[in-house]
Amino acid sequence: MAATARRGRTAPRWRLADLSLDDRIARGRAARGEAPRSGHARWEPAPGRPGPVTLLADQAATRVPELVPIRYGRMLVSPGTFYRGGALIMASDLAATPGSGITVQLCGDAHLSNFGVFASPERQLIFDINDFDETLPGPWEWDVKRLAASFEIAGRDLGFSPDDRRDIVLAGVREYREQLREAARMGTLDAWYAHLDEEAIQEGITHAVRRKELGKKEAREARRDIAKARTRDSVRVLARRTGKVEGELRIVRDPPLITPIEDLLLSPESREQAERSVRTLIARYRRTLAHDHHPIEEFRYVHMARKVVGVGSVGTRCWILLMLGRDNADPLFLQAKEAQPSVLEPFAGRSRLRQHGERVVVGQRLMQAASDIFLGWLRVTDLDGQPRDYYIRQFHDWKGSAEVETMRVPGATLYARMCGATLARAHARWGDRIAVGAYLGSGEVFDRAIADFSAVYADQNERDYEALAQAVKSGRIPAEMGV
Secondary structure, eight states, X not given: OOSBOOSSOOOOSSOGGGSOHHHHHHHXXXXXXXXXXXXXXXXXXXXXXXXXXXXXXXHHTTSOGGGHHHHHHHHTXXXXXXXXXXXXXXXXXXXXXXXXXXXXXXXXXXOGGGEEEEEXXXXXXXXXXXXXXXXXXXXXXXHHHHHHXXXXXXXXXXXXXXXHHHHHHHHHHXXXXXXXXXXXXXXXXXXXXXXXXXXXXXXXHHHHHXXXXXXXXHHHHHHHHHHHHTTOSHHHHHHHHEEEETTEEEEOOBTTTEXXXXXXXXXHHHHHHHHHHHHHHHHHHHTTSSOSSOGGGGOEEEEEEEEOOSSTTBTBOEEEEEEESSSTTSEEEEEEEEOOOOTTHHHHOOOSSSOHHHHHHHHXXXXXXXXXXXXXXXXXXXXXXXXXXXXXXXXXXXXXXXXXXGOOHHHHHHHHHHHHHHHHHHHHTSXXXXXXXXXXXXXXXXXXXXXXXXXXXXXXXXXXXXXXXXXXXXXXXOOOTTO
């Protein structure tokens, strides 16, 4: 066992099937000697810590240059949005923190805004992690710390008191610990299939109101957000984002956030060549989908546009593709998003998978209770002639997320518990959930340590935020606000 995460794979050299239940429990308890649970409370910048602006500038080198100022502008909205865009900064910091030596499949960017509801293939709403750009096997503690610190930071942005912020973080970490220990007691398939669906969410809201842990107004808002998610689909995108050009459906421009392909390729010949390539690439992407017969076969490609998404992802290449089925009222919007190396790779080791799009898809399928049937990947020669990896999924499929900016303490507490339980279920699907459960134990030593860490790391996040603000103010880097 290692007290701190070491560069390279930390996966066990044995198969879990070769270990007895007692062996796995003993492994988790023994890890406490190498990495005491109370030790997770500590945080201080490592000697020679890379500057946050330097790390962000390094990332910008591989991104679309004209979009990078938008990324900085979005990060400068608040310390919370800075944190959302700073996954690489925190990955660098987490590499020097204590670790139990137990590996799981990590989300890699498990902050509170990367959870939400979406449709399962069975057309049920489920709540789960919804962003896997950084997924990679690594120390399970890293995801827990990133999630917990995100609630501390959001609480500061929302003006919550220190005691309320700590209680929210403790609620989320406690739920993670208890759900992980519950998964450790489950059979393998029960742990694999565990999930949080709409019925369970509605019941949780009702019980929270009855226990007076959640106000009726917040309960109505939560239920409204769930209902709204069902309206977010390709038909809605068709109405909002397309129009007729010379009698043909096209994605309408909304610069700089949505840029049709014809605005990026000046000559008609280059546009025609690019669109022929897209049709070929769709056929290659089809081979990465999970089903022998697939509805993608009934859709034809119509148009595509570049889209700016998220905070941390701004500047990576992202496209939305308009596909049509039986007629113009039968749309499918796909999102093809560039998959760059995970921010965890310098600290947890490179992926064994050759393509980063495949890395994202495999990680998502491992961690999510149910995944989009259109989830696939491909490597392409991009418009600038450079090879790049992409993963593809539906653009909108009943997607919904919590309105973090309007949360009050009761709602934030319930949401922290939902996220903590969901992260535990995801971690339980790949890795030694029994050893992790034994390490965590039944007491609150780990919970309190992570709450302490979150408060101290939130202070560091504020200092890093100010460093970016000063770099923009001095003219060292450009930022475009309000986009």
